[in-house]
Amino acid sequence: MYWNSFSDFIAMGGYGLYVWGSFGVTALVMILEPWIVARQRRTTEQRLARQLRAEAKMEQQP
Amino acid sequence: MKARHKRIALILGALAALGLIAAFVLNALNDNLAFFYSPTDVKDGKAPQNKVFRIGGLVQNGTLTRQPDGVTMAFVVTDTIHDIPVRYKGILPDLFQEGKGVVAQGKLGEDGIFTANEVLAKHDENYMPPEAAQALEKAHQAGSGDAGAKTVIPAGGTEPAAAPRK
Amino acid sequence: MSSIHWFKYSAPSTFYPLAGKLIPWFWALFAGFALAGLWLGLLVAPTDFQQGEGYRIIFVHVGASWMSMFIYLVMAFWAGLGLAFNTRLSGMMAQALAPTGALFAFISLWTGALWGKPMWGAWWVWDARLTSELILLFLYMGFIALTHAIDDTRRADKAGAILALVGVVNVPIIYFSVKWWNTLHQGASVSLTKAPAMASIMLWGMLLCALAMWMYSIAVALMRVRVIILERERHTDWVKELLSSR
Numbered sequence: 001m002y003w004n005s006f007s008d009f010i011a012m013g014g015y016g017l018y019v020w021g022s023f024g025v026t027a028l029v030m031i032l033e034p035w036i037v038a039r040q041r042r043t044t045e046q047r048l049a050r051q052l053r054a055e056a057k058m059e060q061q062p
Numbered sequence: 063m064k065a066r067h068k069r070i071a072l073i074l075g076a077l078a079a080l081g082l083i084a085a086f087v088l089n090a091l092n093d094n095l096a097f098f099y100s101p102t103d104v105k106d107g108k109a110p111q112n113k114v115f116r117i118g119g120l121v122q123n124g125t126l127t128r129q130p131d132g133v134t135m136a137f138v139v140t141d142t143i144h145d146i147p148v149r150y151k152g153i154l155p156d157l158f159q160e161g162k163g164v165v166a167q168g169k170l171g172e173d174g175i176f177t178a179n180e181v182l183a184k185h186d187e188n189y190m191p192p193e194a195a196q197a198l199e200k201a202h203q204a205g206s207g208d209a210g211a212k213t214v215i216p217a218g219g220t221e222p223a224a225a226p227r228k
Numbered sequence: 229m230s231s232i233h234w235f236k237y238s239a240p241s242t243f244y245p246l247a248g249k250l251i252p253w254f255w256a257l258f259a260g261f262a263l264a265g266l267w268l269g270l271l272v273a274p275t276d277f278q279q280g281e282g283y284r285i286i287f288v289h290v291g292a293s294w295m296s297m298f299i300y301l302v303m304a305f306w307a308g309l310g311l312a313f314n315t316r317l318s319g320m321m322a323q324a325l326a327p328t329g330a331l332f333a334f335i336s337l338w339t340g341a342l343w344g345k346p347m348w349g350a351w352w353v354w355d356a357r358l359t360s361e362l363i364l365l366f367l368y369m370g371f372i373a374l375t376h377a378i379d380d381t382r383r384a385d386k387a388g389a390i391l392a393l394v395g396v397v398n399v400p401i402i403y404f405s406v407k408w409w410n411t412l413h414q415g416a417s418v419s420l421t422k423a424p425a426m427a428s429i430m431l432w433g434m435l436l437c438a439l440a441m442w443m444y445s446i447a448v449a450l451m452r453v454r455v456i457i458l459e460r461e462r463h464t465d466w467v468k469e470l471l472s473s474r
Contacts, residue, residue, distance in 0.1 A: 002272055009270075013281035018346050022339040023270075026288045029331050030444060037451045044455050048462050049471045072377040076391075079370045083363055096410040097355035118410060155349030157278060165412055182348045185278055187417040189286065190427040195277035 098165045101144035109170070117146055117176060118165040118184060126160050139164060139176070146170075150178040157183035238317050240457045241466045247450040254447035258440050265436030273429045285343040286430070290418075291438035292335035295445055296364060297399050299329035303371075304396045307389035319385030320460065322392060323375060324453035328445050330368035336361055348412060356405035357413035360398055367395040381460055 003009040012019040098118030099109040109115050117139055125138040125147075134151045137160075148166050158164060163184035168177045190198075269287035276283035303325040310318030340358065341351045352358065371388050378384035406415045418424045424431050461467045 002274060012284065013275065015280065015282035015284075015346055018282060018342045019284050022285045022288050022342045025338055026292065026335050029335055033328065033331055034448050034451060037448060037455065041451065041455045041458075044458055045471065048458060048467070051462075052468055052471050068377065068379075072374070075377070076370070076374060079366065079373075083366060086359060086363060097353065097412050098410050100410070118412075155347070156282075157347050158349075162278075180350075182350055182353065182412060184412055185347060185414055186425075187414040188278075188425040189276050189283055189417060189430050191274035192277040193274075194427055 100141040101139060101146045102141055104146060104170065105144045112169075114167060114169055114179075116165050116167045117148075118163070119146075121158070121160050121162060121164050123160045137164075139166065146176050147174070148176045148178050148181075150181050152179075152181065154181055155183040157185050159183075238315055240317055240320070240461050241464070243317055244454055244457050247454050251447055251450050254443050254450065258443035258447060261436050261440035261443060265433055265438075265440050268429060269433030269437060273433050274427070276430075279347055282343070282346050283430075285339050287433055287437045289336060289339040289343060290434055291441040292332045292339065293361070294438055295441045296329055296333035296336050296361070297402055298442075299325050299332060299445060300364060300368070300392075300399055301396065303329060304392040307385070307392040310385055311389040311393070316460075317457075319381065319389070320453050320456045321449075322371075322385070322388060323456055324449045325445075326368055326372050326375075327452070328448050330365060330372065332441070332445070333361065333365040333368055337365065350412075353412050355411040355413055356409045357402065357411045360402040360405055363398055364395075364402060367391070367398060371395075 010016055010020075098116035101117060101119055103109055104117060109117070119139040119141045122138040122140045122145060125136070127136050128134070129136055129149070134149055135154065136147065136149055138145045138147050140146075148168075150166065150168075158181065163186065165182045165184050166176065166178035167180040167182075170176050265287065269284060273284070275281055303322045306318045306321040306325070309315060310322065337358075340361075344353070345351045371391050374391055375384045375388040378387055405411055406413055417426050418431065418434075426434070458467060
């Protein structure tokens with residue numbers, strides 16, 4: 001382990017804002033993107049299933 | 063009608079994007095894609111005359127001084143063939159150091175002195191712990207002629223590179 | 229691999245479940261590489277002789293920059309394949325890769341700005357490396373905008389493919405810009421032609437982080453291509469079956 005204390009780790013030798021600003025935004029993007037895609041998949045499935053049911057109903061009642 | 067509007071908007075958007083890209087490229091080509099000129103380029107007359115441009119090179123060792131006015135810094139930029147003296151009023155970046163790379167933007171005066179309004183530090187692509195840099199520096203000074211040791215510090219570098227920084 | 233298998237998996241109906249099976253594996257690989265890379269990069273690697281702790285931005289910056297260029301090449305490859313052979317899956321693959329590539333280009337520029345400010349003394353400069361990377365981001369955004377603006381998917385794929393292929397020329401420009409021109413950005417620390425200019429712990433941390441981003445890209449692109457397949461193949465029997473069984 002390179003660091004002597006947790007506060008040293010956070011301070012990053014005075015570059016904390018720059019280092020954590022980089023890691024933070026990267027982490028945020030890499031959490032948000034799969035989350036958004038997973039949600040897209042759920043909503044797409046639901047929408048297509050709804051359309052399918054509506055089409056089936058239309059065919060049943062001419 | 064709607065589809066046609068969409069297509070028109072699309073074509074306009076694509077044209078705008080292409081135009082923007084072309085503008086960037088042309089702008090870059092206009093400056094010959096060089097971000098800075100070396101002192102040799104300047105001596106050869108390749109740098110633009112009477113115009114703001116950038117010079118780049120190494121800060122010559124032992125030339126960094128504060129002018130009597132207390133705010134102006136003076137140093138010499140060299141590519142080890144030619145030198146250009148630089149004056150700069152302002153804050154120097156963290157990595158600005160004698161013997162290290164620098165890019166300065168400004169104008170070259172009649173007296174051959176380059177008055178900079180912006181100074182940027184240009185660092186190299188080497189990453190290593192301070193101890194390794196010190197060992198390399200020692201080997202370099204001992205003149206061991208180790209071909210494997212890359213010259214992190216240009217010839218004539220004096221100070222250990224591992225200055226503790228805050 | 230026989231050609232029969234190749235064509236079998238290029239059919240959306242077989243690729244969809246295959247992708248679904250592969251995704252968890254790539255997430256697992258991502259987690260492993262990311263933990264190892266961050267552990268080495270943030271906790272074990274020593275400080276740098278020039279940049280102090282500020283150099284640690286390298287562990288996200290380099291991987292993101294590599295991925296932004298590499299994903300573009302893969303995207304253009306798929307787009308070109310679709311243009312040449314009219315395969316259905318190719319256009320969907322290109323579509324699925326573009327947003328991830330754009331995000332990595334953004335991360336590359338963002339972390340570069342946060343690195344440039346303390347080290348160089350500027351958030352941004354118009355040197356050849358930075359400018360060409362910004363153009364890469366615009367190319368991704370142009371591709372996304374263009375393909376989404378055309379309703380007919382076949383024509384959208386074609387138009388996007390042409391844009392993607394024209395833009396390929398930018399990738400070698402980004403990569404070699406630091407060699408071809410005077411730039412503020414330093415040269416490559418790691419390349420195929422010379423020994424790496426980095427201490428080995430730093431290098432390993434960086435490579436592991438880059439590998440993690442690679443696995444992430446594959447996982448997210450596969451997730452997205454599944455959504456695109458569902459959408460585009462919604463009128464086929466296998467999608468209808470899949471939806472009604474839910």
